[in-house]
Amino acid sequence: MRKINRIIENNRRNLTKKQVLILTLGITMLAQPLSIAIPGAAYAASSTTSTTAAKSAQEQLVRVYEEMITSGAKRVDYKWANKTGTGARQSNVHVIEVDLTNPNVKLDVMNGKTGAITGYASTGTMVKNSGAVAGVNADFFNTSGKGVPMGAEVLGGSLIASPSKLKGMYAFAVTADRKPIIDLFDFNGTVTAADGTQWPLAGINKASYTIEPDNTYSHVNAMYIYTSAWTAARPDVKDSSTTPTEVLVVDNVVTQIADNSMITGTPPANGYILRTHGKAAEFVRNHLQVGETVSSNYGLVSQTTGKAFDPGSLQMLVGGHTILVEDGKASAFSRSISGISGTGNRARTAVGYSKDGTKVYIITVEDSDNSQGVKLTELQQLMVKLGVWRGVNLDGGGSTTMITRPLGEFSAGLTFPTEYGTVQRLLPSGLGVFSTAPQGQVKGIKASGSGVLFIGQQATYEMKAYDTYYNPVDPGTLTPTWKSSNAIGSFSGNTYTAQKAGSTTLSVKSGSGSDELPVEIVGGNQIAQMTVDVSSPVLEQGKTGTISVVAVLKDGRKLTVPASSMKWEMKGFKGTISDGKLTIDSIDEGAKAGYVIARYDGFSSVAVLAAGADKKFDDFEQTTYPISFSSTNGVVGTAAIVAGLSENAAAKALQLSYDFTGGSGTKAAYAVFNTTGKALEGKPSAITLDVLGDNSLNWLRAEFIDNSGKAHLVTLATQVDWTGWKQLKVNLPADQMGYPVKLKRIYMASIEDGQDERSLTGSVAFDNISFQYAALVAEPPRTKIQLTVGAKSATVGGQAMKLDVAPLLLKGTTYLPLRFVTEAMGAQVAWEPANKRVTVLRGDKLMEMWIGREEFLLNGLRKKSEVAPITRSGRTLVPIRLVSEQFGLSVNWDGKAGTITVE
Template sequence: MVLRRTKQKGNGTGRGKKWAIISLAGILWIGPVMGTGGFAPLNWTGGSVASAASAVKLGEEILTSGAILMKYRYSTSSGTALADVVRVDLNNPYVKLDVMTGKGGQFTTRQSTEGMAKETGAVAGVNGDYFNTSREGAPIGGQVSDGELMSTPSDLSGMYAFAVTKDGTPMVEQFTFEGTVTAEDGSSFGLAGINKAAYTPETAGGSYSHSNAAYIYTSAWKALERPANSSTTPTEVLVENGVITQISENAALPIAVPENGYILRTHGKAADFVKQHLAVGQSITTDYKLRVKSTGKEIDPSTLQMMIGGHTILVNEGKASSFSRSVSSIGGTRARTAIGYSKDNRYAYLIAVEKNGSSVGMSLNELQSFMTSIGVWKGMNLDGGGSTTMVTRDLGNTEADLTFNTEYGTEQRSIVNGVGVYSEAPQGTLKGFTVSGSKTLLIGQTGSYTLKGYDTYYNPYNIGKTSVTWSSSNPAIISANGSTVKGVKPGTATLTAKSGSAKATMKVTVLGADSISSLTAGSGTGSLGKGTTISIPVTAKTTDGQSVSISADALKWEFIGFKGSVKGNELTVSSVDSGAEVGYAIGRYDGFSAVVTLTADGGSSMWEDFENVGYDVSFTTNAQGVTGSAAITAGSGEKAGSKVLQLDYDMTGGAGKMYAYAQLNGTSGKTIQSPATGISMDVLGDKSLNWLRAEISDADGKTVYVDLAKAIDWNGWKSLSADLSGLNIAYPAKLKRLYVVNVEEGQDERAKTGTVGFDNISLNAPGTVSSKALKTGTAQMSIGSKSMNVNGNKTVIDAAPITRDGSTYVPIKYILDVFGGQAQWNASAQRVTVIRGGVLMDLTVGDKKFVLNGKRKSADVAPLVLGGRTLVPLRLVSEQLGLTVKWEQKTKTVTIQS
C-alpha cells in the first residue's frame, strides 16, 4: 500500500487538504495499567455509577441536516454543570464525521479547534486526542481520515479510539497496528508505526519507541525532524511513487516529505535491513492493517471513514465502565470532552462539559453518569481541561464559532487534532431565516437587525436582495421601522421578519430597573473642577448575568455640588458650587442609579509608580526548583522612559502548585494607609495562562488574596482592576506580594517560564473621598422620643424613632445633619436617596431591595412612611454609611458613633 495525500470534499464549504491521524498525549500515558482489568473509577464501588441527578435538557438547535446541538444542565457534587452535546445521525447521507488536524491538515503545527473548523468548513467540532505538550505536536493515538491511516496507535495499554466505518457503523475499541515494508528482493521488515512522536512503549519492551524500529513519515508530518528527541540516530529512505530515490545512512534527510511519497525512518536492526536490502532506484511496497485488540478482528483502514484516539473507556453497554488505565493525571473537577454512540449505532455524540463562570465542570465519574443518562451506549474520554472546546455554526452563518467559554475564557488552546462535523448536502432551496441583533434594549435605545438565510438542508443560503417585512408583536414595548427597532417601555415582545413563507422571530426584552443588578459609570470617580471632562461609559449588568453597554447620555443625570452636562460617554463639569468639597453625578435609568463621585483628587490616588522606590524588591517562591528574579527595571515599548517592577520566573524544575512572588519590602510589605475599595494597575502579560494575584496583610493580621487575572491570556501591557470592597480588609493594611501561580491541575496547559511586569498601582477609595466634609461624634436617640442628644447637647427632632418587628427606624435627615451627608426625597417614586462620603443609597418605601453605589442589594427590612415622615432602618443605613450603632435594651436607647 502506498501512502498518499488525499483531498476531502464537502458541499462547497471550502474544506482543504486533510490528513486523518491517530494520537494520544504524553503526560497522560506515563502510568501503567493495573493487570488486565484496568483501573477502577475514582471512588469506584463496583457496578454502574449511581446518580440521584439526571440530565435536564435546556434546549436544542439544528446545525445542519443530521446534526443537532443539545444543551444540558446536570447537578454534581460541586454544583451545577452545563454540557453541550452535538448529536450526529450516522444514517443521514448528508452529514459525516471526520478528523481535523493542525494547520493545513498537518501534524507538528497545532491550531485551535475553531481555527481547524474554519479552515476545513466544519459545521461543528470538538477538540480531539491527547498529545505530549513537550513534543513537536502529534497525536499519540491512531487517526484515520477517508480511509487514509495518518497516524498509528502507540504501544500504550488501555488507550481507546473512536471510529466510524464508511457504511456508518461506529466503534469504540482498543486498536493495534501491524505493518511491513517489502524490498524489491522480497525481503521484509516490520513497521512500528506511522507519523509518531517519540514516546516510551509499554508492552514491547525498551525505553525508546524508535530504537531498532522502522517508521513511515508522510507529508502530513510538517517538521523536518522525524521525530524530535528520539534518542536514536536515523537512517532515512526517501520513497517517491513507490521507488527509492534517496538513502541517507546515519543521518536524517534534510528535506520535508514530498506529497507523492514518504520517508522510511529506520534505526538499529531496521537500519541494517536498509543497508542489506534497499538501494536507490529499486521499488518498495508497504502493507499494514489495524486490529481490534479485544476480538483480534483485522480492520483495513480504507474501510474506515474516520478514527481518532482518546484515553480511557468511560461507558460500555450503557453503563459506567471501570477505567482502562490510570486516570490520576486527569482527575479532579474540570471541563471534559468525550465521544460515544447509541445502542442502535445510529447516533454519535460529541460531548463537551463546560467549566467557566456558569458551570462547575465534572469529575470523570460524573461524566460517566451524564453520558449514560443521555443515551450513550459506548463512549470514551477525549482530551479535557483547558483543551476542552466546542465550536458550532448557527443557522444561516457560514462558519463555526465558540459555543461556550473555555476554562480560560475565550482563549483556545492550540491542539493537534479534533473531531469535525461536515455537511455533504447539495444546495437546497430557501427554508427560513435567522435574526441577528441585540436581544436586550434600553428604553429609548435603537438597534439594527439583520437576517441570514438557510436552505432545506439547514445550510447557509444567500438571501441577496430578498424583500423582508419587519413587525413587532407589541409596539408599546418595541417599535419596528424596517430592521431598526426601538425600545419603548420595559417588557418583552417578539420581533418578526417575513418574506413569503419564510419567517424568523426573536424575543426582544426592553430592560427596566427590575432587570438590572448593577449600573456602573466609568471608574465611578473623577476630579471636581471647573471644565473637567470625565469618561463615564455606562455598563448595566442584568439579573441573568448579561453585560449591556449603555451610552451615558441615555440616562437622566442629577448633579449635586456642581453643575454639569453629559454628552455621549463624557461628563463635563461646568461649575462647582461654592463650598462644595465633593460632587455627585447620579445617572438614573428607570429609577435605577449609577453614581460618579468627584473630589479634588479624583477619588483615586497613585500608590506606587516604581519611579523612586525606597524599599527592597525581591524574588521568593514556595516550591523547591522554582527560580526567578524580581527587580525594578527600565520599561520597554509603551513603558519606555519609565520604571516598572519586573518578575521573571522559571518553574520547570518545580512540582505541584507553584508560586513565583515579587516581594515588596522584604516580608513586611508596603503600607496601604487608608481604606480602599479598589486597586488598579498596568500589567505586562506573557500569555502563560497562569493565575495572577496580590497578597495583602491587614491590620488584624489576616491575609487577603486578590485575584488580578484568573488567566494571563494576553501579551503586552494591559490595565487591570480588582474590587476590594467585599474583602473585609482592616486598615492600615500592607501589600506584600504580587505573584504568578501555576496550579497543579492541568499544569501541562500553562507555561512554566515567563515574564510579567507591573506599573502604576492606584487605589480607589470612593467611600472616604469626602472625609473633610464628614463629622465625628456621638448621637443618642430613644424610642418614642422627639429629642436627640448630640455630643452631650440635647436637640429637638420632629419625628421619633420607632421599633417594628425588631428593627429600629429613624428619620435619616437628623443622622446626616450630625455626621455629614444629605438625603433627597422623590415623592412620585417613593424613593429616598442617602449620600455620605462616597456612598450613595437609593431606598424605596416598602421595598427590601436597595441600590448601593449602583449595585442592587437585599435587606431584611424596608423603609416606611409614618405620620407623613419617611423612616429608614437605622442599622442598615448607618452601617453602610460607615457609622456604628449600639442598642441599649433597658433604656430603649440607640447610640450612633463616627
C-alpha cells in the same frame, strides 16, 4: 483536549458557489429555538423555557433548545442537574446529533495546520479552514511537544498518524460504509527491502513518548515512517534519547541515507522518511541502498477483536482517552483519570453513538459563570440518559470548545464560553461535521438577534434564509417585515428599541415565510445586585477612566448593562460619560468625595471617588535595587531588565522567563524585588502595570508583605490569555493589609489541577508599574443626638432643636424621622415623591428605601428589612435598627424614659 503532559514528559527528562435564491419560501422550519438566547453573550441560545420548566424539577437532564445545523445534524442543548431535588447544581450540556443514515452529512478529522498532522489552531479556525459546519476539540496532546495528537488519525480515508502505545486510550471512528466504532487500536506495518527482507514499522508520524506499561522510549531500536503530513522537526537526540539513521524514499526508491544523522527538510508529497535507531538502523545498513526499491505497508488492528483495518475502509478516526459508556451503561475507566481532573467539575468533551449505530452524539459540557461543569462520573450518567450506547472521553476540560453554525448563518461561531471566556485554546486536531448536500430550494427564514435587552437599549435584527438541506442562502432579494407582539418596544425598520420591562415576541415575515424570536427585556425588579466599576477611583480634575455597569439577576445571570439604558447622576463633581469612559470635568468646592450614581428602572448603585493620586513605582529605566529570580518545585528561569521589547527599542522592561517542565505539583516563577521586597509609600489602593503576555494561560500574581510580615497574594490575571502589551489595573485588599507594605515579587504560577492545559514554558514582561492612592472617604463627624418618643424636641450636639414629626414606637419598632437623623449626622438626603423613594448618601454608602417596602438597596445590593419605612404628617420615618445597622450608627434605647440616643 487535554494533553497528558505527565505521561509524555516522563518519557524523557530527558465553498463557496453563489447560491440561487428561490422566491418560494416554506412556512415552517423544522427545528425552532424552544427558548430565548443566552443573555449577555455572543453565543447561540440556551436557557430553559416554560415548556421545559413545566416538566419535572426532579429530572436531571432536561432538553431546552434545538436547532438544525445542516441536513443530518442538529444542535440540542440540555440542562443537567448533578442530583434531583433541591440544592442541585446545574450545568449546560451542548450536543451535536449526527444522523449517519443521512447521506448529506459526514464526520471527519480537522487539523491545526491544514494538510498536516503537526501544528496548532483553535477549534474555530479549524472549522473555518476545513469548511466544516460544526466541530469540537478532539484527542489528547503534549502541550510541550510538536503539536501532534497522541492518538491515531485517519483523515479522508488516509492513515496519517498511528496510535501511541499507551494503556486504555480509545479512539472514535466511522467506517467507509458509515458505521461508528469506538475501540482500542494498535498499529501494524512493515518495510520491505529490495532483497525481500522486512522490518516492522513502529508507527507513522509520531512524536517521541514513553511506551506503557514498559516505560521504555518509543524510538529506541524502532523504525518510524514520516510523510509530508509531518511538517515539524522530527524527533532528535534530545527529544527521543536516540541518534537516528534516516532514509529518504521518493516514489518507492531510496534516494538518500543519512547514517547516524538526520536528513534536512521535510518529506515530499510523493515520498517519506524512515527514521530508525539501533537494530532498525542496522536493518537499514544491511538491506537498503540508494537507488534500490523499498515498499511500506501499514494499517490498524483492533486490540479487542484482532480485526485488521485497512485505512481505506475508514472514513475517519480520531483519538480519545478513557472509555466512558459501554453497552448503554457507565463503564469502568480504561486508564487513570487523575491526570485529566476527572474527579473535578470541569468542562468536558466526549463522543458516543446509539445502540443501532445510526446516530452519533458529540457532547460538550460548559464550565462558565452560568454552568458548573461535571465530573467524569456525571458525564457518564448524562451520556447514558442521552441514549449513548458506547462513548469515549475526548478532553479533560481546558480545551473544551464547540463551534456550530446557526441556522441561516454562513459562518460558524463559539457555541458557549470556554473555561477562558472567549479564548480558544490552540490544538492540533478536532472532530468536524461537514455538509455534503447539494444546493436546495429555500425552505424557510429565521429571525436572528439578541434575546435579552435592557430598557432603552437598541438592537438590530436580521432575517436569515435556509434551504431544504438547512444550509444558508442569501436573503438579499427578500423584503422582511418586522413586528413586536406587544407595546413594550418598537421597531424602526429592523432596529428594535426596548421601552418597558417584560417579554415579547419579535416576528419577521417575507412572502409566505415567517419566524419568531422570543425576547426578554430585563426589569429592575429582576436585579439582585448592580455594580458600577470605575477604572480609577481617584477624584481628580481632568481624570479619565473606563466605567461599566454589571447586573447580577435574581436567577444568577450576570449581564453588562448598556450605557444607553442607564441614568447617571454625579454628586461632588461635574463630569461626562461617553463611550464607556468617565471624565471628571470639575470638582465641587469643598467636596471630599465624588459619587457616580447609576440608575436603572428603579434600581441603583454607586461608585465612590476620593482625592488621591497615581505614583510611579518603577519603569525600569534607572532601577537601582536588585531584581532576582526564584522558583518552586524545580522550576528554572530568569528575571532581568532588558531593552527592545516595546515599540521604543531603547525602552527597558522587566522580563520573566520560566520553564515548568521539571518537578511536580503547583509551580511558580518569581521576579523578586530588592531581595525581601521594595517598600511602597503610604496606603495604595490599586496597582497598574503594563504586561507583555505570552498566551500561556498561566496565572499572574503579585505578593505584598504588610507591616506584620503577613503575605497578601493579589491576582493580576487569572490567565495570561493575550500576546503583546496590555495594561492591567487591579484593586488591592487595602482593608486586610497592615501598612506600610512592600511589593515582594510578581510571578507566574501554574496550579497542579489542569496544569497540562497550560504552556510549560514562556516569557512575560512588566513595565510602568504604578500605584493608586485613593483616600478613604471620610466619615462625617459623629454627633450625639437625643430624642424622646412622642416629643418633637431633640438635642444635637447639646443644642436644642425642633422636629416636624416626633419619634414613634409602633408594634415594638421605633421609627425616627429620617431627614432629621441623617442630616444631623452629615448625610445627604433626597426624596422622590413619584416613586415614594428616599435616597441617603453618607460616607461611602448609598442607601435607597421606599415607603411601605421592606426591600432596600445598599450600594447596589438588594436587601430586606423586617419592617418598612412609613410616613407620618408628610414625613418619612424609618426603623431605627435599619439605619443603625446599615450606616454604622450607635443607637441606645432607654425604655423607661422613652429616650433614644444616636451617635
